[in-house]
Amino acid sequence: MSRPKCPVCGISVEPSKTPSMPFCSERCRLIDLKRWLGEEYSVPDRLADPDEDEEMPEPPAEDE
Numbered sequence: 067m068s069r070p071k072c073p074v075c076g077i078s079v080e081p082s083k084t085p086s087m088p089f090c091s092e093r094c095r096l097i098d099l100k101r102w103l104g105e106e107y108s109v110p111d112r113l114a115d116p117d118e119d120e121e122m123p124e125p126p127a128e129d130e
C-alpha cells in the first residue's frame with residue numbers, strides 16, 4: 067500500500083496504469099505546469115500543499 071498521490075488533486079495514482087505519473091492524468095499534469103508558469107504565484111501567501119491536505123478516503127476497488 068504505497069501508492070503515490072497526484073500532487074494536483076491528491077487522489078491515489080496507480081503507477082502501472084498511469085503514463086502521466088506522478089500525476090493522475092494528463093489534465094493534472096497541465097494544471098501543475100500552469101502553476102509553474104506562474105498563474106497561481108501572484109500571491110505567495112499560502113499554497114495548497116497536497117501532502118498536508120485532508121486525507122481522501124481510498125476507493126474500495128479500482129477495476130474498470
Ligand SMILES: [Zn+2]
Nearest residue numbers: 072075090094
Ligand atoms: Zn490528479
